[in-house]
Amino acid sequence: GVRMGTGEFLSYGRALKDAQKASEGVGKSIGEEEVVGGMQKLFTSSGSYDFAAGSIDDVTKAAMASQVPLERIAGLAGDFGEKFKIKHGDEMQRSLQSFFELVNKGALDTDEAIGAMSMFGSVAKTTGLEGEGGLRRMFGFINSVKGALGSGRQAMMATRQILTSMDDGSLDKKAKSELNLDMEGMRKGGAKFEDMLGAIVERS
Numbered sequence: 001g002v003r004m005g006t007g008e009f010l011s012y013g014r015a016l017k018d019a020q021k022a023s024e025g026v027g028k029s030i031g032e033e034e035v036v037g038g039m040q041k042l043f044t045s046s047g048s049y050d051f052a053a054g055s056i057d058d059v060t061k062a063a064m065a066s067q068v069p070l071e072r073i074a075g076l077a078g079d080f081g082e083k084f085k086i087k088h089g090d091e092m093q094r095s096l097q098s099f100f101e102l103v104n105k106g107a108l109d110t111d112e113a114i115g116a117m118s119m120f121g122s123v124a125k126t127t128g129l130e131g132e133g134g135l136r137r138m139f140g141f142i143n144s145v146k147g148a149l150g151s152g153r154q155a156m157m158a159t160r161q162i163l164t165s166m167d168d169g170s171l172d173k174k175a176k177s178e179l180n181l182d183m184e185g186m187r188k189g190g191a192k193f194e195d196m197l198g199a200i201v202e203r204s
Contacts, residue, residue, distance in 0.1 A: 015039055018053045022060040029064055038063075038074035045078030054088030055081070062096045068110055076114045083121025085130045095135055102139045106152030116156045123167040138163075141197055148201040162200060179203040 019035035038059055042052035059077050063070040077096065080086040086095050103113050120138060124130050129138050138159070146155035165171035175181040181203060186196050 012036075018056060022056045025057055026060050026064040030060055030070055034070050035060055038070045041071060041074040042078050042081075045075075045082045051081055051088050055092050058088075058093045058096055062100065066100055066110065068114075072111070072114055076117055079118050079121045080135065083118070084124050084132075084135050086132060086135065091132050095132060098136060098139055102142060106143065106146050106155065108152040108156065112153065113156065116160065119160060120163060123163050127163050127166045129163075137193070140194060144194060144198055145201050148198065158201065158204070162197065175200060 015036055016032060019032045019039060022035050023030055023032045035056060039052045039056050042055050042059070043049055046052065055077050056074075059073045060070060062068075063073045066073070073096070076099065077086075077092060080092065080095050081088070084095075086092055099113070099117070102108070103110050120129070124134060124138075128134060141162075142152075142155050142159050145158050146152050149155050149158060162171065165174055172183040175183045179200065181196075181199055183196060186199070191199075
């Protein structure tokens with residue numbers, strides 16, 4: 001069985017039933033066993049069977065549409081839930097959709113982008129990027145940085161450096177000493193984070 005967050009065991013039968021439904025939703029192009037594996041991954045990251053069962057349909061559909069292995073999409077959805085606090089259901093569906101829009105627009109490597117989400121997720125709380133709105137803002141950052149740098153891969157690396165500096169509190173200092181940018185002054189002047197990000201990228 002699958003252990004539930006409350007400590008009780010869930011029968012493999014129930015998991016298989018939910019997996020069958022998800023598999024049928026994509027015309028059985030992804031088999032039930034693979035779907036059960038994805039559910040297990042979602043359950044492990046969240047500790048909640050409701051989250052796993054509530055996300056698996058969207059994960060299966062995204063895997064079929066993108067041709068990315070279901071296990072990778074389940075890992076991404078697990079990060080969205082655990083680190084960005086995205087709820088299963090409509091929020092998850094929209095978040096996965098936004099992720100693939102970002103990948104396609106930015107001509108990003110899907111595997112690299114999935115890996116980056118895990119890292120971005122680890123600083124989501126301290127950088128104010130939790131929830132669906134936070135996730136969308138982060139996708140916006142990456143897009144605006146890509147606009148300045150011209151490369152999706154460089155944009156993800158630059159965003160990663162900026163968020164890490166925000167997380168450890170060194171961003172204001174670095175911006176001042178290396179780029180002669182007064183982040184504190186910009187904030188007091190009502191600048192949005194996107195504007196400050198643009199200024200950093202421009203000066204870099």
